Amino acid sequence: MADKRFNVLIIEDDFRVADINKQFVEKVDGFYVSKVAYTGKEALEYLRKSPVLPDLILLDVYIPDVEGLELMWEIRKTYENIDIIMLTAAKETETIEQTLRGGIFDYIIKPVDFDRLNKTLESLQAKKRLFNSKQEMTQEELDSFRGLSSSAVVADKPKSVSDLPKGIDRITLEKIVDVMLENRNQSFTAVEVGSEIGASRSTARRYLEYLVAAGQVKAELMYGDVGRPERRYALV
Template sequence: MRNREIEVLIVEDDRRIAEIQQRYIEQIQGFQVVGIAASYIEARTLIDILKPDLLLLDVYFPDMNGLDLLKETKQLEKHTDVIMITATKELDKVQEAISIGVFDYMIKPVVFDRFKQALQRYQDFHNKLLLLGKENTLITQQEVDSLLRKEVEVTSNNDRSYLPKGIDPLTLEKVLEVLGKVGVGLTADSVAKEIGVSRTTARRYLEHLVSVERIEADLAYGTVGRPERVYIVER
């Protein structure tokens, strides 16, 4: 029997960003947006009525702190999980969110690939819970370990399912290795020569790594011609 769609409530006071998140979700099979809340009252009301499976939650609102709502939700709605999507980069806020029990934490602006990876990881976790709940009320150590491995390393050689089409994990590691060795910005041409692929292929891998925030991109201005896009591993 097919699992029902995972119900998502978006809690975001910027309507444009909320609509982008909704469009992202519509492109991922197995999810359904059940509401959008822009304030504490709206969020609390919709959580109480709809009891969604998942909240996409910002931190700062005119009338609340999203971390307080996260804490409330985890105390009152045991079966509602939360993914923070926020521009907040302060380490203490990230630590607080993790300690309260956030499933994932994404920093705006969020690209679709990273967004999709987070939701697919949650979908895997959610479906495992449903399956275990149908089978029994007591679980084994192996099943606990499986649930706790929700944070899947995107570039793991053993897990290709979370990589976009056309991105091979072995080639991805080669690209990262080349960038890590030189320690300076490289162009797509330079990376292509180092690993033996075409410039187009190298650029595809490099732009993927930029999108998931594993590396940074900048422009290098030479003496002649247009500036070149260069890539460097984040330090």
């Protein structure tokens, strides 16, 4: 199954900042911006009328026709399945704490750095993959996803085949983990990993993305002079 594409709504009153954020989002594989709204009224009207709701909203605290965090709370109350990332200049501890209580996915303080936003969007992708691949989660998996694990997750290999989702073979997974452990300070493309274990690029990528979703491996986009960016994988 192909990776899900994330539909993004940007709510930002400064058209120049909104355009930059749109460019940043669409540089990340799997994300596209369906709408930029410059006021709270425009955003809510779009959400009410759109036949397909966005998967993610990038929201500024300072919207001219909105008082404080009213728009965030309205979206959270009415559209509880949409993830929210705050992209804002607001640094007040009280504001940050309230948004975290509101269940936002992340809070990024302006000026927005592409690498920081990229990591957040890839983390959101990893969360969706992890949740879609499992009906239940262990405490260790949950802690690893939330960044609370105190030990190297790669060392905690699944204890049985039943721990793995459908389409992930234990032997192949262990081969990939071993390759990365032996070259702990390097990053790899799916092609390189596939070559090491005698598998196709698509197979290697499926396993690598599983490890990303499990919090064991991180993925980064490397931009060269020409062509599409290259996705490289390394141990967390």
